[in-house]
Amino acid sequence: MDLTYGTLLVALLATIAVAKSFTKKSAQEHLPLPPGPKPLPILGNLHQINRAFPWITYKEWSEIYGDIIYSRILNQNVIILNSEKVARALLEQRSSNYSDRPRFVMPSARFGVSFRTPMQGYGDAWRRHRRIFHQAFRPDAAVIYQPMQLRKAHQLLLDLLHDPGNYELHLETHSASIIMSAVYDYETKPNDPLVSMIRGAMDSIIKAETPEKAAIIDAYPTLTLLPAWFPGASFKRHALELKSVLTDMVEIPFEYALDKFSSGLSATSMVSEGLARFQGDASFELAIKESSATAFGGVPHAAVNDDVYDGYLIPKGTTILTNIWYGHNSHTQLLASHRHDPERFFTPSGDLNDDLVTPVWGWGRRICAGRYLADASVWSAIVSMLTVFDFLKAKDASGKDIDFEPRWTSGVASRPVNFPCRIIPRRGDMDVEKLTSLISIAT
Ligand code: HEM
Numbered sequence: 001m002d003l004t005y006g007t008l009l010v011a012l013l014a015t016i017a018v019a020k021s022f023t024k025k026s027a028q029e030h031l032p033l034p035p036g037p038k039p040l041p042i043l044g045n046l047h048q049i050n051r052a053f054p055w056i057t058y059k060e061w062s063e064i065y066g067d068i069i070y071s072r073i074l075n076q077n078v079i080i081l082n083s084e085k086v087a088r089a090l091l092e093q094r095s096s097n098y099s100d101r102p103r104f105v106m107p108s109a110r111f112g113v114s115f116r117t118p119m120q121g122y123g124d125a126w127r128r129h130r131r132i133f134h135q136a137f138r139p140d141a142a143v144i145y146q147p148m149q150l151r152k153a154h155q156l157l158l159d160l161l162h163d164p165g166n167y168e169l170h171l172e173t174h175s176a177s178i179i180m181s182a183v184y185d186y187e188t189k190p191n192d193p194l195v196s197m198i199r200g201a202m203d204s205i206i207k208a209e210t211p212e213k214a215a216i217i218d219a220y221p222t223l224t225l226l227p228a229w230f231p232g233a234s235f236k237r238h239a240l241e242l243k244s245v246l247t248d249m250v251e252i253p254f255e256y257a258l259d260k261f262s263s264g265l266s267a268t269s270m271v272s273e274g275l276a277r278f279q280g281d282a283s284f285e286l287a288i289k290e291s292s293a294t295a296f297g298g299v300p301h302a303a304v305n306d307d308v309y310d311g312y313l314i315p316k317g318t319t320i321l322t323n324i325w326y327g328h329n330s331h332t333q334l335l336a337s338h339r340h341d342p343e344r345f346f347t348p349s350g351d352l353n354d355d356l357v358t359p360v361w362g363w364g365r366r367i368c369a370g371r372y373l374a375d376a377s378v379w380s381a382i383v384s385m386l387t388v389f390d391f392l393k394a395k396d397a398s399g400k401d402i403d404f405e406p407r408w409t410s411g412v413a414s415r416p417v418n419f420p421c422r423i424i425p426r427r428g429d430m431d432v433e434k435l436t437s438l439i440s441i442a443t
Contacts, residue, residue: 031313034079036070037061044072046215052410055325058082062323068312074219076102077318078300084359087322090309091301091363099365100302102214102319115250115290117369118299128287129294133369135277136182136270142372144268145182149377152178153384154439160389161435164423171381172199178377183292184257185269194253201245204238206409250293257292301366324359387426388435394420 039045049071050057061069062082069080081087091098100122117133120126135141152174159170176195177188188195217223217235226233228240257271266272271292278284301320306313314320347353361368368374385391393401407417425435 034068034070034312035065039072044074046073055323058323073215076215077315079318079320081322087363095364097304097307098301100304102300102302117291117294129291132274132288132291136273137370137373139372148181149380153380157384157388160423168418183270184253185267201249204242204245254289389423390426392422394422
């Protein structure tokens with residue numbers, strides 16, 4: 001049994017948190033909270049949320065309650081922002097109040113692994129991390145990585161041509177190898193051990209760190225005292241596994257980059273730039289090590305102080321979730337983002353519109369620190385792939401197209417579940433030799 005309602009029942013019997021959840025009251029009860037679904041005692045609205053795809057519940061709620069919704073997950077206040085307008089009004093225009101992270105954030109933090117930049121509270125350590133990212137990946141610094149990104153996009157083309165059935169692996173390798181190069185100046189090899197280690201760590205993060213696990217553990221911290229073998233305490237085993245893999249994920253690539261830097265052989269990378277600037281400053285050295293091992297993904301914000309928006313109270317400490325998925329499925333001409341509809345980016349007269357799909361990068365002072373690097377990686381890969389390949393439905397034995405319903409993984413980083421498809425060169429006579437020679441002409 002995983003950390004689910006069963007665990008919760010154990011927790012309810014075993015802890016004094018029942019009393020705690022009744023005694024916590026808002027300091028400013030005279031102002032209404034934003035509208036939202038009626039919570040149950042103790043559980044709050046936990047039972048109403050689609051746990052695999054919470055954004056679907058948030059969308060349904062927004063149709064009833066509007067763009068700003070109050071909900072309760074156990075003893076946590078959680079406010080969901082369902083429109084870009086409200087997200088900008090709070091997270092950007094009042095960013096000094098909304099740049100914190102919820103104090104619990106994720107189970108690993110409970111087990112002493114809270115080093116990652118997205119998990120840092122709004123304070124000096126986080127500022128050091130951001131400075132290091134900014135130095136390496138601000139717009140005018142990120143361009144230095146473009147030749148490397150193009151090289152990796154071309155490798156992706158060769159991998160897809162050679163072995164199209166494994167497209168998922170090639171896409172993962174492409175993004176991992178860009179990050180390893182830009183962050184550690186590490187050149188990945190086929191079946192690279194460091195990439196496999198990081199992939200394993202990311203899988204553990206996705207398994208161990210879901211917002212509802214975080215909320216349950218935060219509401220009932222005594223759960224962390226349960227032994228890992230206890231029925232329902234698999235979260236503890238996952239979190240302990242995570243602690244060990246995350247330690248490797250921080251130490252091993254950093255040691256590699258440090259050795260290279262010390263030998264004077266390092267090319268530009270986030271670590272080498274950081275060391276060149278801050279070596280000798282212990283707190284910055286730690287920040288370089290920790291921030292470089294940072295994963296990415298959408299993370300909740302938290303309100304530092306009580307605030308009032310549109311007549312509603314937003315209590316101090318409230319977790320603020322933006323429903324990026326809904327924003328995306330509503331803001332661009334009401335076209336669903338998962339449909340292939342390039343027209344959404346054109347004005348009626350056929351020019352490009354100004355939609356840069358910025359909500360994918362998050363908001364305000366906590367906006368994605370790697371967005372310029374990531375944007376260039378995604379762009380160069382997409383345009384390269386579309387130039388060389390057609391992406392078509394797979395065919396069955398009788399030659400008929402195989403239809404499929406797109407599905408998505410849940411967890412902190414959602415992506416499409418592998419689907420059958422055919423990736424074939426647009427030119428019938430393309431082979432590895434021709435593609436290699438085309439690539440060499442293009443670069
Ligand atoms: C397509 C790829 C990517 C997407 C869609 C993405 C998206 C995001 C989002 C939504 C956030 C949360 C922002 C918020 O809290 O409002 C975030 C945070 C972050 N991202 Fe990215 N990201 C991507 C790639 C990267 C890369 C390649 C790096 C590093 C090289 C990176 C570094 C970070 C960091 C450090 C944070 C935490 C910022 C903070 O808490 O201050 N991201 N990202």
